[in-house]
Amino acid sequence: MPEPRVPAYPIDPLFVRRWSPRAMSGEPLADEQLMTLFEAARWAPSAFNGQPWRFLYAKRDTPYWERFLSYLNERNASWCVRAAALVVVLSKKTTDAGAENWTAPFDTGAAWMSLALQGTLSGLVVHAMAGFDYDRAQAELGIPADWDVQCMVAIGRPGDATLLPERLRAREVPSLRRPVGESVFEGGFPAS
DSSP states (O other), X not given: OOOOOXXXXXXXXXXXXXXXXXXXXXXXXXXXXXXXXXXXXXXXOOGGGOOOEEEEEEETTSTTHHHHHHHBOHHHHHHHTTOSEXXXXXXXSBXXXXXXXTTHHHHHHHHHHHHHHHHXXXXXXXXXXXXXXXXXXXXXXXXXXXXXXXXXXXXXXXXXXXXXXXXHHTTOSOOOOOOGGGTOOSSSOOOX
């Protein structure tokens, strides 16, 4: 039995409920369900309202699906085959004026979190991944050089964890977090 996820300070239960399962049913999502997640991401904060994020997606059983699935490493592909959609998340390295956009990855992370929280509210699995071929995605999806590929995301309806590869079944529980006091410091970085 996994340890319960208990916050040390009063927060909305949504933050504790959100986690990154892998078990998905393979059932399709309606366009409106998927667009609801992107709508939530649309409202994320960003420096100067630059909104430097873009989302490229493929729904299962479409001509784009196999291409997106092929970007994943073998470990991720083994469970993502039951996703309803795969998403490549991008951030623009420059502002509209052409200056370097230092906050683009940070702002894109806020958009991703908005998408993930909306997914939790919608009863969906939303799982971000780093295990894929960034360079192939950049080249094959026609992503311009002034955009960075940040991650891929699998989205779907919850499924049966016993259908996951055996090595992943035991990990299909919400993970814990380090205490706040190990991540937050007043006044400066702590001495080693």
